[in-house]
Amino acid sequence: MPAVDKPRAKRRSMPEVSDIHMLNFATRKVPLVFKQNKRAQRIILRLDHGNSSIIVVLPKRTSRDEGKRFALSNKDWIEQHLDQLHEPVPFLHNNIIPILGTPHRISHKPNARGVVWCESEEIHVAGHEEHVSRRVQDWLKVEAKREIEARAYAKAEVVGKKIKKITIRDTKSRWGSCTSEGELAFSWRLIFAPKHVMDYVIAHEVAHLREMNHGPKFWKLCGEICRNMDSARRWLETHGTDLYRYGRF
Incomplete structure (x- = not known):
């Protein structure tokens, strides 16, 4: 070896x-x-x-x-x-990508008005073909930010803590992080994961607002604000690297 x-x-x-x-x-x-x-x-x-x-x-x-x-x-x-090393899935016409775990087909609409919109499990993209990939990725990042922020602020209220700032990044080494100043960061690629997996990652970082460690109190709190913590952790261990394939050429 x-x-x-x-x-x-x-x-x-x-x-x-x-x-x-x-x-x-x-x-x-x-x-x-x-x-x-x-x-x-x-x-x-x-x-x-x-x-x-x-x-x-x-x-x-x-x-x-x-x-x-x-x-x-x-x-x-x-x-x-x-x-x-999963085969890349570029953001191109007819390719299928998961949104919160549900498969969605990318559909290029060159003559349509607008930019990107989603309906009936299809991601519609207007404009020239060469702009499809960038527009899909931009849209996904906006969706990830919206989904993550809504869940994070709700969970922070439950644990009685305030979030100073939330940043969405394209990280390779971790799905989320939390600083002692209350700043949270998450990978936008969580938008591809099932809802309960995204929920767990958010709960994990929000729990750090009260417990900046991985001791028993931390895991107890994390489990209280994430009902499917154990299954989500298993999913990430098994399928987490798969989330990196989307958008690659």
Whole structure:
């Protein structure tokens, strides 16, 4: 088994690289992205769920050719984990994406007036074809913010705390966060998750407004404001990485 690092709560940024090698398998191609890390002691393979690629971390004075040979020597291991690198689902005409867990079809309406609207489990997008992806993503972020804010403020009122600010981001390492100042942040990709999963993530962060820890009191409070906490946690563990596939090309 190759050396593989585990997901961290916070990832350090690495220099951009221009060399991307495609690794061919029977059913698909997977990008190998090479990144230098002076602190690395050995070559490391990492699954990048957000971009459906394999990151090859290269220590100092290690060439990309060496990294490529290392990846090829562990091709069997990569193939065993391909199911974790979901095929991207771009925001394009006729593609299906979940909204709060319910499948919706993207329907391009080039001659329609307006921008984006949803009805009968279809996301209608007006305008030129080249604007469809961006308009769908912008609309999804607005919907995510609306859904998250409504639930977060309601739960904060239940626990007797005030939220200072809510920020919607595109994070890869966590679904939500809470600061001691009462500022909450959430991934807009929660809009794809079932309602009870989004509800749990929001409850988790709101509970931190009273308990800035993961002790027994925290989990008791979290369970009080989220009835399906356990099932939601299991869903995230099993399907969470799937939420990164939507909108990728």
